[in-house]
Amino acid sequence: MDPDVLVIGGGNAALCAALMAREAGASVLLLESAPRAWRGGNSAHTRNLRCMHDAPQDVLVEAYPEEEFWQDLLKVTGGITNEHLARLVIRHSSACRTWMRRHGVRFQPPLSGALHVARTNAFFMGGGKALVNAYYRSAEALGVRVRYEVPVERIELDNGRFVAARLEGGERIAAKTCVLAAGGFESNRDWLREAWGRNARGEWPSDNFLIRGTAFNQGVLLRHLLEDHGADRIGDPTQAHMVAIDARAPLYDGGICTRIDCVSLGVVVNREAERFYDEGEDFWPKRYAIWGRLVAQQPGQIGYSIIDSKAIGRFMPPVFPGVRADTLPELAHKLGLPVETFMRTLDSYNAACRVGTFDHTALDDCHTEGVTPAKTHWARPIDTAPFYGYALKPGVTFTYLGLETDDTAAVRFQGAASPNLFVAGEMMAGNVLGKGYTAGVGMSIGTAFGRIAGRNAALASKQAPAQTLQALVATEMGAQHAAA
Numbered sequence: 001m002d003p004d005v006l007v008i009g010g011g012n013a014a015l016c017a018a019l020m021a022r023e024a025g026a027s028v029l030l031l032e033s034a035p036r037a038w039r040g041g042n043s044a045h046t047r048n049l050r051c052m053h054d055a056p057q058d059v060l061v062e063a064y065p066e067e068e069f070w071q072d073l074l075k076v077t078g079g080i081t082n083e084h085l086a087r088l089v090i091r092h093s094s095a096c097r098t099w100m101r102r103h104g105v106r107f108q109p110p111l112s113g114a115l116h117v118a119r120t121n122a123f124f125m126g127g128g129k130a131l132v133n134a135y136y137r138s139a140e141a142l143g144v145r146v147r148y149e150v151p152v153e154r155i156e157l158d159n160g161r162f163v164a165a166r167l168e169g170g171e172r173i174a175a176k177t178c179v180l181a182a183g184g185f186e187s188n189r190d191w192l193r194e195a196w197g198r199n200a201r202g203e204w205p206s207d208n209f210l211i212r213g214t215a216f217n218q219g220v221l222l223r224h225l226l227e228d229h230g231a232d233r234i235g236d237p238t239q240a241h242m243v244a245i246d247a248r249a250p251l252y253d254g255g256i257c258t259r260i261d262c263v264s265l266g267v268v269v270n271r272e273a274e275r276f277y278d279e280g281e282d283f284w285p286k287r288y289a290i291w292g293r294l295v296a297q298q299p300g301q302i303g304y305s306i307i308d309s310k311a312i313g314r315f316m317p318p319v320f321p322g323v324r325a326d327t328l329p330e331l332a333h334k335l336g337l338p339v340e341t342f343m344r345t346l347d348s349y350n351a352a353c354r355v356g357t358f359d360h361t362a363l364d365d366c367h368t369e370g371v372t373p374a375k376t377h378w379a380r381p382i383d384t385a386p387f388y389g390y391a392l393k394p395g396v397t398f399t400y401l402g403l404e405t406d407d408t409a410a411v412r413f414q415g416a417a418s419p420n421l422f423v424a425g426e427m428m429a430g431n432v433l434g435k436g437y438t439a440g441v442g443m444s445i446g447t448a449f450g451r452i453a454g455r456n457a458a459l460a461s462k463q464a465p466a467q468t469l470q471a472l473v474a475t476e477m478g479a480q481h482a483a484a
Ligand SMILES: Cc1cc2nc3c(=O)[nH]c(=O)nc-3n(C[C@H](O)[C@H](O)[C@H](O)COP(=O)(O)OP(=O)(O)OC[C@H]3O[C@@H](n4cnc5c(N)ncnc54)[C@H](O)[C@@H]3O)c2cc1C
Pocket: 008, 009, 010, 011, 012, 013, 014, 031, 032, 033, 034, 039, 040, 041, 042, 043, 044, 045, 046, 047, 048, 049, 050, 150, 151, 152, 153, 181, 182, 183, 184, 212, 213, 214, 216, 217, 218, 219, 220, 221, 254, 255, 256, 397, 398, 424, 425, 426, 427, 439, 440, 441, 442, 443, 444, 446
């Protein structure tokens, strides 16, 4: 029998949608393109979600009020965000964890050495893999049908109304309503090449990108919706969450352990051994996601993070050991960098350091004077052997080009909301994230919109009017206050 709600995708946003639709009484079929062992998309790689809270809450210390969360988002996006939707996501993040726990997700405080986020981010016990496994278990227990290895190739629409999905191989699946939660296009190397084009040096920068997560987010449906159905688009195809990761990481699915988190403790040079950006601009959780892009703009799309032994023990050790040397010229030599320029760069940086009271947990007063680019915090001379270097490449986490939506999560065509086609997660994250990133907000967006998309798909299948995310948040916050 045709399901009431068809959910396309198998990560956090899809699972939140499937669970909410089922809880609202709809029959649900979820289609995941990956095999069961690889289910869960990028969500399986995650560790936490960013949460607003006005007072300490279980694993979250102190407070992280709505305004501070909003200002953080405003700063990283440079204002390219939809304030209404962003604030809804923020408010939703303060109330959603009770529901998440009900479906088996467990939280824990961050391990020491994580990105100073005990106040802002709730960590999943067992990471994102445990989260998606819990959601799949709960969904199956509630009667959600799940099919694996069924990539959806296209969908049939009638005047903006969802009719059916077509799988690779031709199978047709009709449903009363549909939620699209099939990720961005980050895994599609051809599309990345097309988006990034050729630079002034004649390079195709994206050929040197690594993909941090799943190989299954090929953007097939995103492109189909935008190009064949004329869905309203949001975002720039070159904007993405991009981290500088270990250049030795695999092409796909290297995940979190390939991230190099010592940038703010040292300096970063390009292959010409020149520094190119303020390594101490802000706290690492607020800055780590700009470094992929910065490295992407360098010759050969490669950078080198250089630290000395003072940094050891102050950051999460990466999975591969760094290149180690007892002197700086030896380090440059081992990294294949021009030794003379490297020494000039390091000597002028070291001489420019004005060391006050070093404190990596605060925007401290250790800074440089008279060197360009400046290092505005945590600037200490790199002078204590042994020295370490890590080659960095751009690691794409997820792309921001997506489908424009509103607070009902409806897909829109020429400004009109579809009555029965909804979108969640990376496929619409660009509504909130025009550029930049602040750690944990991907899961906050996917959880908020996954839940409202699922609820509204279930309502639409019964021909009831769609609810807004605002109404869902108000109900859940009300329930939380009543319980407190
Ligand atoms: C290494 C890494 C670490 C991260 N850490 C964090 C973190 O700690 N906190 C945070 O907030 N965010 C984090 N993110 C970002 C986060 O993963 C995403 O924001 C979020 O998971 C997006 O959820 P989603 O459901 O939209 O996409 P995904 O989880 O990627 O799910 C997309 C799903 O769609 C399926 N699919 C794709 N195409 C089709 C098709 N044609 N037919 C059927 N199925 C299809 C895929 O197989 C996949 O299951 C991280 C990402 C990576 C890669």
